[in-house]
Amino acid sequence: MTAPAIELKGISKAFGPVQANKDISISVQPGTIHGIIGENGAGKSTLMSILYGFYKADKGEIFIKGDKTQIPDSQAAIAAGIGMVFQHFKLVENFTVLENIILGAEEGRLLRPSLAKARRTLSHLAEEYELNVDPDALIENLSVGHQQRVEILKALYRQADILILDEPTGVLTPAEADQLFRILDRLREEGKTIVLITHKLREIMEITDTVSVMRRGEMTATVKTSETSPEHLAELMVGRKVLLRVDKKSASPGDVVLEVEGLRVIDDKGVLRVKGIDLTVRAGEILGIAGVAGNGQSELLEVLGGFADGKGNIRINGEELDLTGKYSDGQSRRARGIAHVPEDRQREGLIMEYTAWENTIFGYHLDPTYQKGILMDNVGIQAEAQAKMERFDVRPPHPKLAAKNFSGGNQQKIVLAREIERNPDLLLIGQPTRGVDIGAIEFIHQQIISLRDQGKAILLVSVELEEILSLSDRIAVMFDGHIMGERMPDQTDEKELGLLMAGVTQEPAAADYKVVDQQFALQDQELGGA
Amino acid sequence: MDFLTLLQLLDTTVRLATPLLLACLAGLYSERAGIFDIGLEGKMLAAAFFSAAFAYSTGSVWLGLLAGIGVSLVLSGIHGLASITFRGNQLISGLAITMLAGGMTVLIAQDWFKQGGRTPQLEGAARFEPITLPFAETLREVPFIGPLYYELISGHPILVYIAFALVPLTWWILFRTRFGLRLRAVGENPASVDTAGVSVVALRYSAVMICGVLCGLAGAYLATALQAGFVKDMTAGRGYIALAALIFAKWRPWYALWATLLFGLFQALELRPDLIQQVIGVKVQVQLLGALPYILTVVILAGFVGKAIPPRAGGEPYVKER
Numbered sequence: 001m002t003a004p005a006i007e008l009k010g011i012s013k014a015f016g017p018v019q020a021n022k023d024i025s026i027s028v029q030p031g032t033i034h035g036i037i038g039e040n041g042a043g044k045s046t047l048m049s050i051l052y053g054f055y056k057a058d059k060g061e062i063f064i065k066g067d068k069t070q071i072p073d074s075q076a077a078i079a080a081g082i083g084m085v086f087q088h089f090k091l092v093e094n095f096t097v098l099e100n101i102i103l104g105a106e107e108g109r110l111l112r113p114s115l116a117k118a119r120r121t122l123s124h125l126a127e128e129y130e131l132n133v134d135p136d137a138l139i140e141n142l143s144v145g146h147q148q149r150v151e152i153l154k155a156l157y158r159q160a161d162i163l164i165l166d167e168p169t170g171v172l173t174p175a176e177a178d179q180l181f182r183i184l185d186r187l188r189e190e191g192k193t194i195v196l197i198t199h200k201l202r203e204i205m206e207i208t209d210t211v212s213v214m215r216r217g218e219m220t221a222t223v224k225t226s227e228t229s230p231e232h233l234a235e236l237m238v239g240r241k242v243l244l245r246v247d248k249k250s251a252s253p254g255d256v257v258l259e260v261e262g263l264r265v266i267d268d269k270g271v272l273r274v275k276g277i278d279l280t281v282r283a284g285e286i287l288g289i290a291g292v293a294g295n296g297q298s299e300l301l302e303v304l305g306g307f308a309d310g311k312g313n314i315r316i317n318g319e320e321l322d323l324t325g326k327y328s329d330g331q332s333r334r335a336r337g338i339a340h341v342p343e344d345r346q347r348e349g350l351i352m353e354y355t356a357w358e359n360t361i362f363g364y365h366l367d368p369t370y371q372k373g374i375l376m377d378n379v380g381i382q383a384e385a386q387a388k389m390e391r392f393d394v395r396p397p398h399p400k401l402a403a404k405n406f407s408g409g410n411q412q413k414i415v416l417a418r419e420i421e422r423n424p425d426l427l428l429i430g431q432p433t434r435g436v437d438i439g440a441i442e443f444i445h446q447q448i449i450s451l452r453d454q455g456k457a458i459l460l461v462s463v464e465l466e467e468i469l470s471l472s473d474r475i476a477v478m479f480d481g482h483i484m485g486e487r488m489p490d491q492t493d494e495k496e497l498g499l500l501m502a503g504v505t506q507e508p509a510a511a512d513y514k515v516v517d518q519q520f521a522l523q524d525q526e527l528g529g530a
Numbered sequence: 531m532d533f534l535t536l537l538q539l540l541d542t543t544v545r546l547a548t549p550l551l552l553a554c555l556a557g558l559y560s561e562r563a564g565i566f567d568i569g570l571e572g573k574m575l576a577a578a579f580f581s582a583a584f585a586y587s588t589g590s591v592w593l594g595l596l597a598g599i600g601v602s603l604v605l606s607g608i609h610g611l612a613s614i615t616f617r618g619n620q621l622i623s624g625l626a627i628t629m630l631a632g633g634m635t636v637l638i639a640q641d642w643f644k645q646g647g648r649t650p651q652l653e654g655a656a657r658f659e660p661i662t663l664p665f666a667e668t669l670r671e672v673p674f675i676g677p678l679y680y681e682l683i684s685g686h687p688i689l690v691y692i693a694f695a696l697v698p699l700t701w702w703i704l705f706r707t708r709f710g711l712r713l714r715a716v717g718e719n720p721a722s723v724d725t726a727g728v729s730v731v732a733l734r735y736s737a738v739m740i741c742g743v744l745c746g747l748a749g750a751y752l753a754t755a756l757q758a759g760f761v762k763d764m765t766a767g768r769g770y771i772a773l774a775a776l777i778f779a780k781w782r783p784w785y786a787l788w789a790t791l792l793f794g795l796f797q798a799l800e801l802r803p804d805l806i807q808q809v810i811g812v813k814v815q816v817q818l819l820g821a822l823p824y825i826l827t828v829v830i831l832a833g834f835v836g837k838a839i840p841p842r843a844g845g846e847p848y849v850k851e852r
Contacts, residue, residue, distance in 0.1 A: 052725075054850065075727030090722040092715045093842065103715050104726025106708040114708070154726075 003066030005030040005162055005193035006051070011060035013046055020046040022217045024060070028210070030161075033184060033194040035204040035225070037237060038214030044197045045087075047214075048164050052084045053077040064162070078105075080162075083155020087167045089147050093140040097133055097150050098122070101157050118157065125156050129186050145176035152183065163187065164195045169203060181207050199292055201230045201237075201502040213237055234498030248449045251473040254283035255317075257426050257457035258304075263312035265299040273299040274310070275481035281426065281457040286448065288472030288489075289461045292501050296481040297461045298343055301430050304459070305340040306333035307348075317425060334363055339419035341412075343430030343461065349415040350403045357385035357399035360418045392417040393443055409433075409440025416444065420451055427451060430461045445471060465494050465501075479503045533674075537681040539798055539805060544686065545756060547794025548693045549574070549748045549765075553772035554779065554786045555696055556744035562704065562781055563737030564717035564843040566620045569609055570745055571769025572628030577602040577749025579635035582649040582760035583642060585656040591754050594656065598753075599746030605631065606742030614734045617847030628769070636762050649753070649760040658687035658755035687755040689747060696744070700783040713737055717841035720848040730848050748772075767824065774827040780838045796822045 006028040013021040020043045028034040036044050050057045053071040062069050064080045071077050077084070091100050098118050107114040119135055126132050133142070133149050142150070148168065155163055165184075169177040184194055184207060196208060204211050205225065212222040213236040221236050258281040265274035274296040281287045289297050302308035306329045314321040316336050322328045333340070342348035350359050361370055361381055370381055385399040392413045394406070403411060412432065419427065429448065433441045448471060452458055462468050468475055469489050477484045477500035484500040499505070553570045560567040577598035585594025605627050612623035636647035643649055666684035669676045704710035712733055716723045720730045752768075753760045771793055778792075779785035799806060800819040807813050 073727065074725050078727050084725065086725070090719065090725040092718045092722050094718060095711075095715065099711060100722070103711060103722060104728045106711070109708050111706055111708060111711055 002030055004028055004063070005065060006195070007063040007066075008047075008051075009061045009063070011047065011050060011057045011062075013050060013055060013057050019217050021050070021057070024214075024219045026212055026219060026222065028193060028195060030065075030193050031188060031191045032209040033188055033196055033207055035208035035211040036195060036197045036214060037199060037201065037204050037211060037233060042214040043217040044214050045166060046217075048084070048166060048195070048197060051077065051164065052082060078158050078160070081160050082162045082164065083152075083158060083160030085148065085151040085155065085163065085165045085168060089151055091139045091147060091150060094138060096136050096138055097142075097153075098135045100139060100150055101135075101154050105158050121157060122153065125153060128190065129156070129183060131156075131183060143176075145179065148176075148180065149183070161191070162193045162195070164197070166197045167199070168196070169198065169200065177203075199237075199502065201233055201499065202504050204233065205230055230499055230502070230504055231495050234495055234502065237498065237502075248471075249453070251285050251452065253285040253473070254455060256280050257283050257317060258459065259313075259315040259318075260300075260304075261313040261315075263300070263303065263310050263314065265296070265303055265308060265310045267299065267308075273481055274303070276312070277478075277481075277483045279476055279483065281459050283425075283457050284452055284455045285473045286452050286458040286460055286471055288468040288475045289459070289478055290465060290468045290475055290497055290501060291463070291478035293463045295478045295501075297478050298430070300478075301340070301343060301428055301459075301461055304333070304338065304428050305342065306330045306338075330363060331366075334422075334424075337425035339422055339424035339427050341415050341419050341427070341429040341432065343434075345408075345411055345415050350411060352404040353402055355400050355402055356389065356394070356406070356414055357382045359403050359414055360385040360388055360399075362418070364418070364422060388417040388421055389414070391421075392447070407440075409444070412444060413440065416447055420447060424456065426457045426459065428459050428461075431463065432460070433462075433464065433467060465497055468497075469494070477501055534677060534681070535805065537677055539795075539802060541682050541685075542798035542801060543791060543794040544682070544690060545794075546797040547790045548686075548690045549751050549756065549768055550772050550775060550790040550793050551693045551787060552689075552696070552744050552748035552751065553769055554775045554790050555693075555700055555783065556741040556748065557773055557776045558700065558779075558781055558783065558786060559713070559737045559744070560741040561776065561844055562717045562841055563713050563734050564720060564841055564846065564848070565609070565613055565734055565738055565741075566845045567609060567624050567738075567741060568621055568770070568773065569605065569624035569627035569631075570741075570748075570772055571765050571767065572624075572631035573602040573605045573742065573745035574749040574752065574769050575628075575635055575763070575765045576605055576631040577746040578753035578764055579639060579649070579749075579760045581746075581750035582652060582753035583639070585652055585754050586643075586649050586759070589654075589656055591652075591656050591658055594754055595747070595750045598750035599743055602746035602749060603739060603742040606738050606745070610735050610738040613847065614731055614738070617849065620845050620847075632763065635760070639760060639762075647762045652754060652758045656754070657758055658689055658751070660685045660687055661691075687751070689751040689755055692747065693751075694787075697783050697787045704783065709736075714841075717843055720843050721850075724848070724850060734848075745769075771823055771827055774830045777838050777840075778830045781841065793823050793826070796826065 004027040008024060008026045011021055011024040024047060038044050046055065049055045051062065051071065053073045053076055056072065062071060069080050071080065092103065098115050101122065102114045102118045107117055122135050131149050131153055133146050133153065139147060139150065152163070168180060187194060196203065198204060208225045210222060211225050211228065211233065213220045213233060215237065260277060260279045262276050262278065263274055264272060264276050267273050277300070279287065289300070291297050299308060303310035303323065304314065309324045309328060311323065314323060316338065321336065322332065346352055351362065370377055382399050386397065389397040389399060394410050394413045394417070403414065406414065432444050432448065448458060448460070460468070460471055472489050475487045475489055475492065475497065477497055479501060480503060484503070484505055487497065553574055557567055557570055580601040581594040581598030584597035585591045588594070609623050609627055612618040613620040639647045639649060663684035666680045670680045704714060712723060712728055716730055716733045723733065724730050752764055757764065772790070775786060775789035775793055778789040800816065803814060803816050803819055806819070
């Protein structure tokens with residue numbers, strides 16, 4: 001038996017109190033494609049960064065081709081034959097392909113011989129691996145798929161025989177992804193070892209020989225791909241914890257409160273994050289949005305909450321919301337009866353340096369009841385804050401304490417107290433229990449349920465599947481900016497949702513999203529051209 | 531305006547463009563590597579004083595030049611420390627260096643020479659003398675070429691020739707050598723250099739140091755070649771004009787040459803208002819002429835002259851991230 005191409009033994013890495021990698025051991029045979037799958041934040045990328053010399057492991061050993069190897073920097077990784085294709089490419093945009101390929105691997109002090117050699121090598125590589133790309137093209141003029149090829153060529157030019165790809169298909173169109181897989185297949189035939197990091201089950205099943213599952217910094221399983229199934233992997237990936245079932249009556253939905261039609265959101269970088277979604281939420285109902293973080297849920301909340309622009313139609317109680325203009329802000333949204341508990345409470349929900357009582361009125365501070373002539377009625381606000389904090393069981397119930405001095409759960413209660421007590425028609429709530437201790441979770445869940453029972457519409461976004469399952473009256477799963485499908489919580493399970501979250505679907509309607517994407521891409525081109 | 535007058539005007543242009551060119555190339559190396567440097571002015575000023583002071587004390591202009599380069603390198607090191615090692619704000623660091631130089635030069639000058647913040651007049655070997663190129667005298671009588679060679683090309687101090695030679699050299703370094711490729715890459719996307727296993731920090735420091743040497747040359751030229759000694763604030767905004775020229779030149783060496791020659795021409799015209807009157811027939815206020823380079827600077831900086839795309843990572847400290 002040959003020595004494994006990569007062998008990691010007991011790798012641990014902590015960032016402050018966060019244990020990103022816990023005692024990870026893994027062994028990858030040469031000439032295979034090894035998948036590493038796990039949700040965002042499971043520690044996959046940290047592990048690979050250790051292998052590429054970006055971070056130093058606190059503990060553990062690395063063996064490359066059987067030899068114990070120290071990898072203090074990227075140079076050592078390259079010397080050990082490791083090439084890395086990052087999720088965000090490390091290319092110089094206004095350099096040619098050739099210049100990017102030789103950068104750092106030049107032959108001598110002068111460029112001319114290096115460029116000539118690279119040109120020859122490149123044509124060999126292109127032949128050998130079907131990696132065709134114009135050597136004189138500028139990177140900024142290449143498609144994303146071709147840019148990725150340049151990254152792969154960079155690694156091969158440096159004679160890498162171990163290739164790590166970090167979420168390589170995240171930026172690719174489906175057709176480009178298929179091409180990439182053909183290239184990887186070819187590389188495997190030529191004896192290269194490939195590590196593929198992804199959170200997409202379909203890719204794992206399609207191309208890998210073996211797969212390791214990571215969850216919360218730990219390697220929970222390593223299995224042969226042929227001996228597993230997407231369902232099994234989804235289970236390993238999501239984890240099987242006891243469901244914290246919440247006591248609740250069945251919902252009695254009333255009139256439609258929120259209607260979203262064809263919503264699209266383009267982020268600051270010009271990337272389409274929400275790719276045309278439709279949904280409705282009725283009074284007295286909780287719609288849960290499940291999905292792995294980064295699939296467009298945050299952007300959906302931001303548009304609804306009024307701090308990002310979107311395209312499409314949103315109606316509240318039948319009236320259109322302004323999505324781009326003068327009334328597209330948090331203030332106008334609140335005036336329309338929308339309350340928002342943002343996903344990132346420390347940055348968007350609270351001002352950490354300010355006191356609890358000040359935090360209980362932010363966003364509503366212009367309300368006349370808080371004014372006393374031209375001044376704020378501080379005494380009145382503080383008394384009200386005190387009462388709110390007691391009703392919401394904030395501990396300690398001291399309004400004059402700065403928000404940063406409360407625990408995560410109690411900070412969340414302050415935000416909830418502010419938003420719920422305003423008696424909104426629609427509550428947007430993102431990651432309600434992220435970083436919240438178990439006792440507070442229960443209380444927060446009860447508050448959400450009781451608001452529903454008062455006949456309010458609630459849109460819940462959470463990456464915690466259990467939370468979605470236990471709170472929602474209806475569940476929509478988001479993947480890659482699309483809604484993959486809707487399920488009733490009593491007619492589905494974590495396995496099915498996990499598959500939807502990873503983009504696997506049997507529904508022909510949802511599977512058509514590639515076509516829809518193309519349509520939108522065309523539309524965007526037209527818009528951009530106009 | 532006759533041919534000879536035109537040559538004299540161009541000759542003055544060359545002399546006045548030289549410090550701008552040196553400073554502009556200094557900024558080019560630094561900014562191409564992603565380090566913005568508004569401290570060119572300060573480094574030139576410090577170099578001007580120290581070169582004059584040392585040239586006066588030792589009687590050797592070459593020792594003066596070394597002292598000028600030395601102090602400019604020290605200030606560059608400070609800028610590098612602040613903006614590369616400690617990832618501070620590059621504008622503030624550059625501004626601080628300029629203010630430091632402005633005060634420090636006058637203070638030390640007063641302490642050393644007691645002449646109201648200036649150095650004594652430099653004479654003889656304490657100054658860069660004009661060099662008469664071979665055959666200048668013999669060719670002088672040849673029509674057209676003779677005067678062109680004698681008046682315009684010959685008869686400048688050595689630093690002028692160095693400055694002009696630096697233009698093709700810089701182009702060659704940037705676009706034909708490994709160092710140049712890496713230098714440009716680190717200013718565009720330092721992560722690409724880092725992941726290729728090359729040190730971002732070392733590259734940026736070397737760029738900042740080259741910038742220091744060139745600013746040293748520029749300052750020494752001002753005090754020991756263009757003038758004969760240091761006077762307070764003698765750079766008179768040339769560091770900023772060089773920055774404007776750099777933007778005008780789109781961070782390219784040959785364009786930098788033309789841009790600084792243009793600014794040099796404006797400065798030369800300021801000295802000869804009579805020529806303007808001769809050509810356009812209207813008397814132009816000398817003050818207006820004096821303001822021209824600065825007006826042009828403002829126009830350029832306001833972005834009226836085409837679109838200049840600076841190095842993409844310019845001004846951003848590099849923090850390694852995954």
